[in-house]
Amino acid sequence: MSHYQKPPELYEGLRLHQNENTGGCSPRVLEALAKLRPDQIGFYPPYAAATDAVAKYLGVAPDRVTLTNGLDEGLMALAVAYLRPSVGGPVFESIVPEPAFEIFRFDTAVAGGRLVQVMPKPDFSFPLNDVLAAITANTRVVFLTNPNNPTGLSMPLDAIRTIAQRVPPGAIVFVDEAYAEFARESFIPELAHFPNVIVGRTFSKAFGLAGLRMGCLVGAPDRMDPIRQAIPVYSVSIAAVTAVQAALTDLDHLNDYLRQVDASKALLYAACDRLGLKYWKSRSNFVLVSAGDRLDALVKGAFARGIYIRDRSTEPGCAGCARVGTGLVSHTRQFIAVMEEVLCAAR
Ligand SMILES: Cc1ncc(COP(=O)(O)O)c(C=O)c1O
Structure with a gap:
């Protein structure tokens, strides 16, 4: 690799x-940043208010949301939590339908997992049968992206449901929704029925906050726990939590x-x-x-x-x-x- x-x-x-x-972020973000006091910058940041605001925006309970320093950090933490091999244990596998966000490949390698790529069809229609055929007892993560990068195409939500029903116990299906605002579609309303699915979101794209680094993972608290342990305790800055709250008011x-x-x-x-x-x-x-x-x-x-x-x-x-x-x-x-x-x- x-x-x-x-x-x-x-x-x-x-x-x-x-x-x-x-076009950049909302002017309200700049106003909120300008109002930060020296003591707020002097202290480690609080996360509850920003988590509540993000949870409200996404329509879920706050205990289902983990803020991350960009979705990139969430992806790395997820890979470490689910793909890192234990001593003497099997090498865990991630499945990536291609073409995909290349970070999935690199995070899999960094975490010590084995990458299983599913090659695209000529028209880029979602290769559901090939993804299902790639699942093994060692599959721990299936990386899906909806809508996809770099094709911009959506995948059928039904394919997510089917994959979630077919992965082995202990595996998760990750749905990267970095571009969900543009598609006006999300799997988040279904998460209560699919506890092994984790959705990733970012405020880098539609909200124009890429420079401040703010993303989140959404899912069942018990599936999120190992990921939370792989995220540094204060990885999201006070600037990012301030910015996301201001952005969500506009x-x-x-x-x-x-x-x-x-x-x-x-x-x-x-x-x-x-x-x-x-x-x-x-x-x-x-x-x-x-x-x-x-x-x-x-x-x-x-x-x-x-x-x-x-x-x-x-x-x-x-x-x-x-x-x-x-x-x-x-x-x-x-x-x-x-x-x-x-x-x-x-x-
Ligand atoms: C599919 C996908 N996931 C995640 C990210 C990373 O987003 P962030 O800026 O929140 O780290 C990107 C950024 O390009 C992306 O395209």
């Missing part, structure tokens, strides 16, 4: 390569962004149609575009003009593809103009 290649630190141009909210800011994402996707699809590019209709704030043998020209041409998009061509099933953030309409228009210029020149 090669090491995770963190994207280079590019902040001068238009960042359409990490699925962030390029759902107008969220809804405006969601509307812009929908409009942006429609504009990008139309541009791809004009240029003869294949794309997948996304339920997220990005679109996977297949530029085929013009991919390099597109990624490098956009870069030269100060727009960053993510080359995903080495991910399973994604040859010739780039992932493009579709957030603020003005930013999408900027990208489309560059895409038209670059690809017309590359013909």
Whole structure:
């Protein structure tokens, strides 16, 4: 397993390569941060009020929510809790339907688990039978993402139910809902009936808080316990707990962004149609575009003009593809103009 290649630190141009909210957070977040007192920063942070606010937003009891320093921390803690082998015990397995968020692979390796990749179908429809066939007595985690990154596609909720019924006792099904706000769909209302499912959420994307690092895990307290033990006691900062509470008072800011994402996707699809590019209709704030043998020209041409998009061509099933953030309409228009210029020149 090669090491995770963190994207280079590019902040001068238009960042359409990490699925962030390029419009940033609600102004209420900045106001709340500015009001923090020196003693609040001097003390270890309290979590109850932020946990209550997040639980209310997600429609669950607070004891079902664990705040994490970004969902990334939740993923690592989950991998450590469920995949770390005991001395002399079996090597536990994680199942990852590809293409997927690459962190699942790296966290599995760090925790000492064995990765079982399920390769995609040509149309990226969810490979339920292949996932079921990959389950063994040593399966401990099935990593699902709904909607998926990098395809932007949703998976049927029924597939989650079926997998949850088929994994061995002691295993969990993890549903990464980093982009759930955009799809307006969640498995959270069903968690009471599926105690072996844990859902992950983040405030990095729709709420524009990526720089402050705030995510959470949602699930049955007893399944969450081993994960909680793998999370450093005060990993979430006072800035993050303050920010998330302020962000949750401004759902107008969220809804405006969601509307812009929908409009942006429609504009990008139309541009791809004009240029003869294949794309997948996304339920997220990005679109996977297949530029085929013009991919390099597109990624490098956009870069030269100060727009960053993510080359995903080495991910399973994604040859010739780039992932493009579709957030603020003005930013999408900027990208489309560059895409038209670059690809017309590359013909
Ligand atoms: C599917 C998925 N899960 C988790 C994350 C991590 O989110 P966070 O910023 O909360 O660590 C991302 C970020 O790109 C993601 O795409």
